[in-house]
Structures are given as structure tokens and as C-alpha cells.
Amino acid sequence: MKIEKIIGTVLLLISLYIGYLGINKVSSSSKEVKVLGLEIDASNESGKENGFMYIGLAVVLFAGGLYSINKK
Template sequence: MGTRKIIGIFLIVLSLGVGYFGLNKVSENSTSIEVLDLQVDLSNNSEKELGYVYVGLAVVLLGGGLFLLKKNSN
């Protein structure tokens, strides 16, 4: 197994972890409660945006890992 394939597999596994962490960060920071027929949204937007950054990074890592696995080694 070549070095490119090992790095590609590592990037794919890393992207899964970063994506999971990002999605958890987004879901943890968005809650709403209902008080006297009014729905109040309690969101931490800065943490939510950071979660979206992690999800974007996971997509980039996944793309890089797939690229390294598909690339022909000459």
C-alpha cells in the first residue's frame, strides 16, 4: 500500500470525525423554548458558525482523501 493511499484513508477518517464534531456543535447551540405561547430561540450564533466551519473543513478533507485514493500513482 502506497503512502498516498495511507494518507488518503487517514484524511477520510479524519473528515468523518471533524464532520461529526461540527454537526454536534451546530445541534448543541440551537435550542428553542416555549414560554406563554411564545417561542423563544436561544442560539449561540458564533458557536453555530464554528460548527459550520468544521463541516466545511470535513468536506474539504473528504475531497482530498478521495482525490488521493483515486489518483493514479506513476
């Protein structure tokens, strides 16, 4: 039973790290520049998709970690 709690804790920590990477990837995929009063928006769609996939994976790992810790 102790090994399940250790695995659950590791999954929670990994999910937090992957979620952090995903949020950074999504936020860095879009840049705005103001030139002579005009606002130019450049975004990297594939970077945003990868970021959202990281966030989705983090949610799944977080749920698995919680389930593993609370399992009786």
C-alpha cells in the first residue's frame, strides 16, 4: 500500500511540471508587436497545440495520482 502512495505522489509532481511546461508553451506561442500605432499579432498554432496537449496530459496524470493516493 505504501508503494501506491509513492507512485501517486510522483505522478502528482510530474503532472505539475508538465502542466507548467504546457502553460509556458502556450503563452510563448503568441507575440504582439505595435508598429506605428498598428498592432501585429503573430502566433504559432502548432506550438499552442503542443502546449494544450501537455496541459491535457498533466490533467490526466494529476487525476491518476489523486486516485492512486486515495485508493484504499
